[in-house]
Amino acid sequence: MNEILIIFGISILYLLIICYFFNFFRIFKNLFILIVSLFILKIGIFKIYNFDQDFLGYFLLLGLFISIKIHSYLFYMKSPTLHLSEIIHTKKLINKNEIKYFFLKYKFIQMYLNILIKQKILTKKKNFFYLEKKGYFFYKFYEIFFKIFIR
Amino acid sequence: MSGIIYLVFLFTIKIILIKIINQLTKKLDILHSYSTFFPIIFFLTINFFYLKLDTTLVFKIVIIYIVYSYIFITIPGGFASSVRLKILSHFIHKNGLKSTDLFKKINDEVLFENRFKRLINYSIIRKNQHYFIKSNKIKFFLNFIKLNKKIFNIIQRH
Numbered sequence: 001m002n003e004i005l006i007i008f009g010i011s012i013l014y015l016l017i018i019c020y021f022f023n024f025f026r027i028f029k030n031l032f033i034l035i036v037s038l039f040i041l042k043i044g045i046f047k048i049y050n051f052d053q054d055f056l057g058y059f060l061l062l063g064l065f066i067s068i069k070i071h072s073y074l075f076y077m078k079s080p081t082l083h084l085s086e087i088i089h090t091k092k093l094i095n096k097n098e099i100k101y102f103f104l105k106y107k108f109i110q111m112y113l114n115i116l117i118k119q120k121i122l123t124k125k126k127n128f129f130y131l132e133k134k135g136y137f138f139y140k141f142y143e144i145f146f147k148i149f150i151r
Numbered sequence: 152m153s154g155i156i157y158l159v160f161l162f163t164i165k166i167i168l169i170k171i172i173n174q175l176t177k178k179l180d181i182l183h184s185y186s187t188f189f190p191i192i193f194f195l196t197i198n199f200f201y202l203k204l205d206t207t208l209v210f211k212i213v214i215i216y217i218v219y220s221y222i223f224i225t226i227p228g229g230f231a232s233s234v235r236l237k238i239l240s241h242f243i244h245k246n247g248l249k250s251t252d253l254f255k256k257i258n259d260e261v262l263f264e265n266r267f268k269r270l271i272n273y274s275i276i277r278k279n280q281h282y283f284i285k286s287n288k289i290k291f292f293l294n295f296i297k298l299n300k301k302i303f304n305i306i307q308r309h
Contacts, residue, residue, distance in 0.1 A: 001207050004214070019306040056154045056211050063218035070225050074296055075303045080234060082296065084266045085289050092281045096267065099282065103263045109254070112235050121239070127250045131242035139239040146230035149166055149223070150173055150182075 003051045004060075010038055010045075011064040018072060035065050080108050153204075154212055157194065161216045164190040165223075178273060179231060180288065187220045234262065 017034060018025045025031045042061060046053055080103075087093070087102045113129075116122040121135035131139075168186040176182070191213055198204055230236055241256050242248055273286065284290050 001210070004207070004211060016306060019303050020309075022303075022307065054154075056208075056215065060211060060215045060218065063215060063222065067218050067221050070222065071299075074299060080262055081232075081266050081269065082293065084263070084270060085284060086293055088270070088282050089284045089290065089293055092283065094281050096282075099267070100260075100263050104259050107259060108234060108262055109238070109257060109259050112238055116235060116238065121235075122242070124250075128247045129242070129250060129253055130247045131239065131245075135239055135242070139236060139243060142226070142230045142233070142236055145227035149227040150169055150231070 002049070003046070003057055006045055006049075006051075007042070007057060007061050007064070010042055010061065011068060014038055014065055015068050015072075018069070019075070022072075022075070031069070035062075038065070078106060078108070078111075083108075154208055157204075157212050158215060161190045161194055161212070162219070164193065165220065179228065180273070183220070183224050183228065187217065191216065 014034070018031070025034060039058070039061065042057075043053065046057075083106060084099070084103055087099055091099075091102060093099050093102070113122065116135070117124055119134075120132055121138055123130050123132060165186045168189060169182055172182050172185055194213070195209070198209055238253075238257055241253060284293075
């Protein structure tokens with residue numbers, strides 16, 4: 001049980017670090033170095049306490065790192081469904097048009113397009129958008145996984 | 152090695168359950184919650200009566216399964232709900248798309264209608280005076296996210 005507590009402790013340290021240096025660790029290279037460093041820390045702590053270095057421990061730690069990173073998107077990204085839910089929950093509006101008015105104040109599609117361009121998944125030339133090879137594989141990766149595991 | 156075998160077993164049951172539930176309902180929250188918790192209950196029951204594994208190992212297996220189930224919601228599960236992937240779907244097998252054509256197919260109004268319809272089907276009803284969130288799950292999730300953002304801001308400030 002102590003091994004699990006150490007793994008959770010390292011995960012909390014990871015969470016605190018990525019929250020404190022949020023913009024720095026949005027860059028994948030920096031995040032990768034942090035993850036490798038924390039794995040080395042885990043190996044070191046386990047060696048000191050003579051705990052078994054089993055595969056499940058590494059698998060759990062990696063899973064916690066990935067989940068925390070996914071969860072951290074909530075800190076700066078707005079989801080359309082949650083934004084809509086928030087409007088309905090806080091504003092107690094009478095009709096759909098009023099709800100729509102508040103929803104449309106936030107430009108989701110433009111935000112996502114900007115992210116896709118920044119990530120070089122799409123490019124924009126004059127008034128045309130083009131899908132990059134990276135974007136094609138990004139889309140296909142999710143489509144294939146969806147078809148295999150869900151549909 | 153045995154821990155990995157049990158994890159493979161759990162995820163196999165999960166995938167089978169997802170495919171069955173997906174035929175019965177398109178509600179993603181039911182899909183993910185039932186496919187996560189039923190295998191755990193099944194595994195714990197089998198462990199209690201037959202396997203009798205070490206408690207630490209059982210705990211590790213269950214935690215790993217829950218953590219990777221959460222990742223599963225985003226990676227294959229994200230295809231159904233992701234706006235980015237929806238945008239990209241309009242580009243597949245096309246050699247570029249004019250911005251006006253793209254915004255005709257997908258824009259904030261279309262997004263609003265889609266999400267509003269989803270919430271109508273899942274969790275909000277119209278009462279006499281105003282719309283409100285019926286689902287306690289969503290209310291809880293909204294408060295949970297608010298709390299997360301507060302903690303994040305506190306960490307950032309210090």
